[in-house]
Amino acid sequence: MVTIRDVARAAGVSTATASRVINDSPLVAGGTRARVREVAARLCYSPHGAARSLITSRTHTIGILLPELYGEFFSELIRGIDQTVQQAGFHCLVASARHTGPLLEAALRSMRGRVDGLILMSPEFTGELSRRTLPEGFPVVLVHCPPSELHFDSLLVANDQGARAMIRHLAGLGHRRIAIVRGAEGNFDAAERLRGYREALVECGLPNAAELEVPGDFGEESGANAVRTLLALPAADRPTAIFAANDSMAIGALSALRAAGLRVPEDMALGGFDDIPMARFMTPALTSVHVDISALGACAATRLLDLLQGRAGPAPYRETFATTLVVRESCGVRSS
Amino acid sequence: MVTIRDVARAAGVSTATASRVINDSPLVAGGTRARVREVAARLCYSPHGAARSLITSRTHTIGILLPELYGEFFSELIRGIDQTVQQAGFHCLVASARHTGPLLEAALRSMRGRVDGLILMSPEFTGELSRRTLPEGFPVVLVHCPPSELHFDSLLVANDQGARAMIRHLAGLGHRRIAIVRGAEGNFDAAERLRGYREALVECGLPNAAELEVPGDFGEESGANAVRTLLALPAADRPTAIFAANDSMAIGALSALRAAGLRVPEDMALGGFDDIPMARFMTPALTSVHVDISALGACAATRLLDLLQGRAGPAPYRETFATTLVVRESCGVRSS
């Protein structure tokens, strides 16, 4: 392994000077700089990260701690984060863990000294981030976390607003009995989308019936099951529209509705959440609530970098990421 | 920040002894060990990764270098890798970059000294991994890379075998004109799937017509476009079956077939590749070639860990990951 000493020796300077060249210090003569640069390139020198961060106490690495990851949500999020931090010369240390107290703590502690800051996404997080878990003043940006800890910077998604927009739209089309397929139990997003649904029903003067709130787990199969449950209701209680708390469940629902011989949207309107790329290619094209996930990641990364580079605004930073209703055929509007 | 010196002082021992306790050395008396453990826990001590890796020259981190990431493929892959390496006490440093020569080199060099080994996935990789790019003997496992560099350990997916299975199945159902929607230009997987398609046609005694090979880019829209191209062919040239080189394109194709008023599979059979979770929820349920992506990641990780921990078998290690044809309704078999 070629060290800075090798470079210094080969260039006939001290390690201090070599270091200055590597770090673009202005305190070095032009000729010396050129010579050192040339030697470093020839020897394929690149600085040893660990040694560097030992002395500077900066790792130029951010941690990303995710719940058990699946689906395209996470690659989008990581993509948004990685693109942003790479431009600033940072790296991403990614870990996923079940966010029960002890496991989360273990994951966090194992990152100690390896990252300068952390993006923590934990929609199922309960309990609290104690000082024990996270060193005092350690830069953290929470994404998609329940706002139980108001003193941390956090980024939320306007789940309730998106859900409300969907329900208002369905109500505007004349639907009076609108069902929801709920997301996973204990999931913060799921809870918020449910809240938006309920609020919108009240707002629109529609009945809020318990039998119209069907459990789900964000998976396709649970969407299909929910439809079966709803179709088993007495005819008078049946909804005319279904709002699935994410697109996977909406697609499962669509499949089950077809299997039951119902037409969408004529016999049953359907809406989803997330607006995954595939949504528009369903038949009928799926109405959904769009979330720009990679932008969400980029936003979290930007805030964290601001924090790390001392140009952050006042804390705690709290931002709610907007969502947009994308109307397609599945809820009654025929596209051209 | 609490260092090992703090622990040692508080426990009334030397740093050497404290270090031994932390590293589970047997050379320490039971009482001493207990006392140090207790103090370490109370002080919430955890070792500083950078300092540790400076002396041991092991980072307990593996690098994962991916092409521009999108879709659920990557989260699955990362999941498989992360689960495996976490159990061995390792971390994952993830980066995505366009794998053109200079960018790839830059990404690799920026990881120097930060990772003990590397998983490199680069289906679009051309050129070669030179000694300049990668230090001699640096542990690397290639995933999904063109086998241009036979001296590296690598893991491939049986793309051609999967494609052949699909085509044989379609031929077995009586299809004589089978089209393919190709994957992205310059992508190794795409090339292999195309190769499998062509080989199977020969094997089945079917014509290999240029107009039946339609370009695509792995995105939904390109699948839809491909269908439009195929439907514009003179009636005699039209295929009766379409093999899309991934499920996203198959879903796009399905959408376009519906829009054109064709029934699947009666008027046109359809098959995909990857078997994403949604495939079975399409209407009709999509026949596809299943790839267990997280297992692929786990396999790569296991090999890399073997390499790092000196219990690796002979190099170069080369394994081809099997694929399985999953037959559903979209190519003519009616499910119950």
Place this chain on the structure above:
DNA sequence: TTGTAGGCGTTATCAA
């Protein structure tokens, strides 16, 4: 069984 001391590769603080 424990402690002392040296060094991993780098940057920062002095003096020159």
Place this chain on the structure above:
DNA sequence: TTGATAACGCCTACAA
């Protein structure tokens, strides 16, 4: 403008 030299936190001979 440059060069010695002392850290950074940790591990590990070697000595006791």
